[in-house]
Amino acid sequence: MEGKEFALNDIVEMKKQHPCGTNRWKIIRMGMDIRIKCEGCGHSVLIPRREFARKMKRVLVKHEG
Numbered sequence: 131m132e133g134k135e136f137a138l139n140d141i142v143e144m145k146k147q148h149p150c151g152t153n154r155w156k157i158i159r160m161g162m163d164i165r166i167k168c169e170g171c172g173h174s175v176l177i178p179r180r181e182f183a184r185k186m187k188r189v190l191v192k193h194e195g
């Protein structure tokens with residue numbers, strides 16, 4: 131599905147924004163679990179891949195190179 135492909139270092143938007151008011155997250159680890167870091171406050175969370183795919187709204191910025 132378009133917009134649902136993601137890779138390391140991509141910036142993504144989640145369906146629910148972070149309490150700090152930002153809805154830009156960077157994928158900083160890929161594996162069985164995905165670790166994303168809030169671009170606003172630097173908080174990071176670890177989410178199972180399947181759950182991440184469901185909660186992610188779209189990729190905002192594809193990592194170049």
Ligand SMILES: [Zn+2]
Nearest residue numbers: 148150168171
């Ligand atoms: Zn935040």
